[in-house]
Amino acid sequence: MRKFTASMAALGTLLIAACGGSEVQEPVEQIIIAEPGEAASAAAPEQAAPPEPEQPAE
Amino acid sequence: MIEFTINGQATSLDADPNMPILWVVREKLGMTGTKFGCGIAACGACTVHLDGEPVRSCSTPLSAAEGRAITTIEGVSGEDGELSAVQQAWISEQVPQCGYCQSGQIMSATALLRDNPAPSDDDIDAAMSGNICRCGTYKRIRQAIKVAAGLETAQSEDEAQESAA
Amino acid sequence: MSEQDTGTAAAKKERSTAAKWSRRGFIGAGVLAGGALLIGVGVRPGNPVGKLKATVAGGAGEELVNSWVKIGADNIVTAIIPHCEMGQGAHSVLAQMLADELDADWAKVEVMQAPADGSYIVSDTARMFVAPFTMNAADWIEPTWDGLFTQIGRLADAMITGGSSSIRTTGQYQMRIAGAAARKMLIGAAADEWGVPASEITTRDSTLIHSGSGKSAPYSDFAAAAAEQPMDSSPALKDPKDYRLMGKSKRRTDIPAKVMGKADFGIDANIPGVELADLSYAAVRRPPVPGTEVTSMDAEAAKGMPGVQQILNMGSFIAVVADGYWNAQQALNTITAEYSASESPIKTTADQFAAFRDAIDSAGDDGGEQAASKGDAASAFADAATKLEAEYSAPFLAHAPMEPVNCTAWVRDTDDGAKCDIWTSTQVPLMARSAAAGALGMDDEDITVHHPFLGGAFGRRLENDYVTMAVRVAKATGYPIKMIWSREEDTQKALYRPADVSRFKGGLDAGGKLIAYNNIFTQRHDPAEASVPGIYDIANTSVRVAEAPLHLPFSAWRSVDHSQQGFFIESFIDEAAIAAGADPLEYRLNMLGANTARHKGVLEKVAEMSNWSAPRGEGIGLGVAIVESFGTVGAEVIEVDMTSGGPKMLNVWAAMDAGYVMNPDGFRNQIEGGIVFGLTAAMYGEIELEDGAVKQSNFHDYQMLRMDETPAIEVAIINSGTVPIGGAGEPGTPPAAPALANAIFAASGKRLREMPFAKQFA
Ligand code: FES
Ligand code: FES
Numbered sequence: 001m002r003k004f005t006a007s008m009a010a011l012g013t014l015l016i017a018a019c020g021g022s023e024v025q026e027p028v029e030q031i032i033i034a035e036p037g038e039a040a041s042a043a044a045p046e047q048a049a050p051p052e053p054e055q056p057a058e
Numbered sequence: 059m060i061e062f063t064i065n066g067q068a069t070s071l072d073a074d075p076n077m078p079i080l081w082v083v084r085e086k087l088g089m090t091g092t093k094f095g096c097g098i099a100a101c102g103a104c105t106v107h108l109d110g111e112p113v114r115s116c117s118t119p120l121s122a123a124e125g126r127a128i129t130t131i132e133g134v135s136g137e138d139g140e141l142s143a144v145q146q147a148w149i150s151e152q153v154p155q156c157g158y159c160q161s162g163q164i165m166s167a168t169a170l171l172r173d174n175p176a177p178s179d180d181d182i183d184a185a186m187s188g189n190i191c192r193c194g195t196y197k198r199i200r201q202a203i204k205v206a207a208g209l210e211t212a213q214s215e216d217e218a219q220e221s222a223a
Numbered sequence: 224m225s226e227q228d229t230g231t232a233a234a235k236k237e238r239s240t241a242a243k244w245s246r247r248g249f250i251g252a253g254v255l256a257g258g259a260l261l262i263g264v265g266v267r268p269g270n271p272v273g274k275l276k277a278t279v280a281g282g283a284g285e286e287l288v289n290s291w292v293k294i295g296a297d298n299i300v301t302a303i304i305p306h307c308e309m310g311q312g313a314h315s316v317l318a319q320m321l322a323d324e325l326d327a328d329w330a331k332v333e334v335m336q337a338p339a340d341g342s343y344i345v346s347d348t349a350r351m352f353v354a355p356f357t358m359n360a361a362d363w364i365e366p367t368w369d370g371l372f373t374q375i376g377r378l379a380d381a382m383i384t385g386g387s388s389s390i391r392t393t394g395q396y397q398m399r400i401a402g403a404a405a406r407k408m409l410i411g412a413a414a415d416e417w418g419v420p421a422s423e424i425t426t427r428d429s430t431l432i433h434s435g436s437g438k439s440a441p442y443s444d445f446a447a448a449a450a451e452q453p454m455d456s457s458p459a460l461k462d463p464k465d466y467r468l469m470g471k472s473k474r475r476t477d478i479p480a481k482v483m484g485k486a487d488f489g490i491d492a493n494i495p496g497v498e499l500a501d502l503s504y505a506a507v508r509r510p511p512v513p514g515t516e517v518t519s520m521d522a523e524a525a526k527g528m529p530g531v532q533q534i535l536n537m538g539s540f541i542a543v544v545a546d547g548y549w550n551a552q553q554a555l556n557t558i559t560a561e562y563s564a565s566e567s568p569i570k571t572t573a574d575q576f577a578a579f580r581d582a583i584d585s586a587g588d589d590g591g592e593q594a595a596s597k598g599d600a601a602s603a604f605a606d607a608a609t610k611l612e613a614e615y616s617a618p619f620l621a622h623a624p625m626e627p628v629n630c631t632a633w634v635r636d637t638d639d640g641a642k643c644d645i646w647t648s649t650q651v652p653l654m655a656r657s658a659a660a661g662a663l664g665m666d667d668e669d670i671t672v673h674h675p676f677l678g679g680a681f682g683r684r685l686e687n688d689y690v691t692m693a694v695r696v697a698k699a700t701g702y703p704i705k706m707i708w709s710r711e712e713d714t715q716k717a718l719y720r721p722a723d724v725s726r727f728k729g730g731l732d733a734g735g736k737l738i739a740y741n742n743i744f745t746q747r748h749d750p751a752e753a754s755v756p757g758i759y760d761i762a763n764t765s766v767r768v769a770e771a772p773l774h775l776p777f778s779a780w781r782s783v784d785h786s787q788q789g790f791f792i793e794s795f796i797d798e799a800a801i802a803a804g805a806d807p808l809e810y811r812l813n814m815l816g817a818n819t820a821r822h823k824g825v826l827e828k829v830a831e832m833s834n835w836s837a838p839r840g841e842g843i844g845l846g847v848a849i850v851e852s853f854g855t856v857g858a859e860v861i862e863v864d865m866t867s868g869g870p871k872m873l874n875v876w877a878a879m880d881a882g883y884v885m886n887p888d889g890f891r892n893q894i895e896g897g898i899v900f901g902l903t904a905a906m907y908g909e910i911e912l913e914d915g916a917v918k919q920s921n922f923h924d925y926q927m928l929r930m931d932e933t934p935a936i937e938v939a940i941i942n943s944g945t946v947p948i949g950g951a952g953e954p955g956t957p958p959a960a961p962a963l964a965n966a967i968f969a970a971s972g973k974r975l976r977e978m979p980f981a982k983q984f985a
Contacts, residue, residue, distance in 0.1 A: 026699070031535070093625075095626075101922050132484050141483070190625070194897070194899025
């Protein structure tokens with residue numbers, strides 16, 4: 001059981017590390033220059049087609 | 059306006075001539091088969107052909123394409139969608155792992171085989187060492203190039219089966 | 224295969240194992256039963272499958288038979304795979320395992336990535352790592368462990384791909400059972416309809432057959448009825464002799480798209496409904512020294528750069544949002560900033576290694592935490608006929624997956640409240656969701672994670688630092704952004720395989736036998752047994768860990784602690800063999816302890832493959848190493864040519880025993896890749912510190928092995944039949960560096976105790 005507890009602690013650490021802090025942080029400074037689309041310099045053709053489902057190769 | 063052809067299609071684009079071809083292709087033309095790996099011509103993930111020659115598109119400005127032909131991974135298959143010999147060999151030898159480097163690998167290999175239909179190991183080293191594969195599929199890339207060149211036979215689907223030891 | 228087969232002893236053994244898997248595995252009386260999580264089948268209110276059906280089986284005529292199997296009107300069977308595909312082939316192999324038990328027609332099997340939903344947690348993976356000893360728990364305790372692990376899995380967002388675990392846990396304990404259970408349900412439905420006993424119905428290639436009446440029907444005819452059938456919690460699993468797909472080198476389903484440039488990785492994310500020209504891109508820069516903040520920035524020049532939309536000082540990083548990644552990065556490059564002072568006393572690589580050595584020195588002869596102990600290693604050393612002392616070291620390493628870190632995020636207000644969508648390459652989609660929820664102050668339910676293929680990961684994408692950054696920027700802008708890290712950012716501001724120093728004192732008796740083994744090092748993360756030379760019979764062993772500060776944040780890196788410990792331990796064993804005047808491979812064979820039949824097997828196999836005892840020319844040498852990791856025992860021999868001064872690697876032979884290999888060609892590809900990964904680290908891998916920051920920045924100074932330096936590689940598979948089976952993704956890596964160091968010694972007499980090697984010959 002001791003081993004189990006120790007491992008649980010390890011998992012906890014992993015999770016905390018993986019999830020990072022949980023406080024909501026606003027920008028310290030935000031400089032707005034343009035909106036999306038305004039600055040776009042090239043017209044776009046269509047988007048790439050969605051991927052086909054994976055299938056076994058012939 | 060910069061005019062060029064991409065995978066056989068005439069295109070003209072009002073874009074920054076200094077922008078690397080990589081980002082034009084991916085973000086302006088929406089063709090994402092060409093990959094970003096390093097941005098400094100050190101990995102080969104972004105390899106495309108410019109008038110048939112392999113170039114690192116991350117370090118080649120759009121202006122270099124003026125009046126020329128760009129070929130990307132999307133343009134490697136035949137008109138009818140039939141895979142090229144290189145692509146087929148990549149499947150028979152089951153080359154890709156994550157696959158992220160493989161567009162660039164296939165572009166480099168395609169150029170090699172066009173100029174040198176029967177490359178030696180040294181020729182393969184020389185042509186392919188600019189392309190990094192972090193997953194480490196080099197052995198299979200080498201084999202697939204030889205298969206595509208007809209120097210070795212393709213692995214059939216169940217060939218690598220192992221009997222229990 | 225019929226349900227009732229009388230069977231051989233082997234079949235009985237397999238069945239009893241199967242029964243054991245099922246208990247923790249799959250379906251249980253309409254409740255969330257162990258292991259397989261939501262199990263369930265019937266599509267009815269209150270059953271989570273109902274909710275899932277909309278997500279994973281929305282197409283016309285599609286039926287979700289259970290959470291892992293979808294059958295379409297066209298009789299296409301879709302295997303729903305809870306693990307990510309990062310090049311390891313798990314999508315295909317897990318589908319193979321499911322399809323085999325289901326007797327599906329492989330040509331009509333498709334693979335679908337399970338959505339990031341709590342129903343697809345991988346509880347057996349969590350369990351194998353948290354408490355591996357419970358995997359074979361006594362029967363009476365099963366229900367308890369089971370329930371516990373499902374709960375833990377849910378809490379932990381355990382939709383994890385890592386630890387070489389997909390096949391050996393999810394495959395064995397979930398996908399096979401899911402396939403067998405679905406098959407049984409299809410048979411049950413057909414039996415009801417045809418009015419014949421279920422035992423008379425056989426299956427083949429996605430077809431139900433009743434030979435007595437001559438009736439047959441495709442699975443699709445009964446998919447809907449099957450979903451209403453009772454659920455068997457212990458379906459019989461196939462005997463190995465009946466495998467049709469398992470154990471075969473089926474071609475991977477993800478490869479065709481990857482050779483056509485059509486495979487979508489995180490970096491290729493398209494946002495439905497957002498025009499390509501309207502998508503914005505973010506380039507980011509974190510402070511160069513870990514743990515510091517941006518105190519001020521000067522963005523004057525950047526404001527006037529082409530395409531720039533916003534410039535953000537987020538405190539922990541700076542972001543430039545523009546109409547394209549290149550414009551964003553160009554603008555970011557012009558921004559100068561001040562950063563807070565670091566509290567870490569470590570500024571340079573030398574400082575870091577001094578900290579390791581200080582910790583080891585102050586632990587003295589018996590300080591630190593005891594990781595393993597047997598006999599009396601101190602007095603055995605004092606009395607030894609021959610004494611050996613050696614210190615080894617390994618540097619920090621970056622993962623450097625080929626696809627640089629990136630994440631696309633869209634945080635928006637809807638009639639239904641705030642919602643967030645994330646597109647990213649991740650090994651942990653549910654943890655990514657929790658991380659985003661924390662950073663946004665939103666509920667998990669309002670966040671959807673889309674996770675396409677990963678362009679490599681190697682542990683890097685177990686972390687969510689980048690997800691948090693992207694959602695914070697997206698929240699600030701209010702419109703979708705695709706954040707892409709430059710390779711420089713990826714190399715310098717990541718999390719790292721820790722550096723370490725490991726010291727050994729060993730004693731040999733008069734016959735050359737290693738009888739005292741004292742070892743101390745500072746980094747122990749995972750798995751716990753990596754530092755223990757457990758495969759060898761050494762009478763007196765003491766392994767200790769001294770605690771030392773680490774300047775760069777830790778992250779798991781392919782094979783985790785085995786990546787350093789394999790080098791330390793197997794180099795030291797080699798030194799002992801040399802001191803004993805013995806052949807290094809024979810010496811290892813003679814030293815193997817209890818329960819090492821597999822170890823003996825791989826050593827003998829690799830000796831045969833490499834023609835170990837045949838003399839090599841002057842300046843050419845062979846080195847061997849053996850490491851057991853993630854359930855797989857692997858031995859590698861490397862042949863190196865030192866005649867031109869530096870190491871030129873000629874050949875690698877590897878013999879791997881993973882118990883039973885589900886897809887031999889896929890397994891080989893993983894081992895080949897693992898070897899190249901290990902050799903890259905051995906030759907070049909090094910992240911150094913300067914002024915508290917990472918010095919290396921891109922592939923020119925953080926070098927990778929390339930085609931021209933990669934040796935010929937041959938991999939042999941030994942199927943010893945061991946249960947549980949072992950992993951494939953990581954076990955190829957740990958033996959590579961020590962085998963190379965040992966080969967260099969054999970060829971040149973130069974013993975390398977520090978990684979990496981190439982610069983020591985420059
Ligand atoms: S991205 Fe162009 S060579 Fe690496
Ligand atoms: S296949 Fe992953 S980088 Fe080459």
